[in-house]
Amino acid sequence: MTTGNTLQAVLAVVLVSTLTAGCGATMRGAAKDTEKAVENTGAALETMDVKSSLIADGRVDTANINVDTSASTKTVVLKGSVPTAEMRSVAEAIAREQAKGYTIDNKLTVVPKQ
16 A cells, blocks of 8 residues: 555545544434423423413412423423412412422512502
């Protein structure tokens, strides 16, 4: 084998190794992206489930309630305001019942209606 052929062979091996490693990294990246998309979809479903449960229950004035869900921390956050402390507690209980396996962060404030 000549020096030129040897150099070409070495370059070919390096190129194939680089491409193979790149494909592996791309596949791992795609798998992570897919996993994250599934988590985010699950979190979005939790948000909808909690909000619809609050509305359906009827004991809570939901006009000023915002529900956010974090997939990475598995946390449901209740933000906004309700007219009474009792509604604040009921909203948290409904969220806790609906979003099993999630932490509930109740940031609702009590703002009495005038």
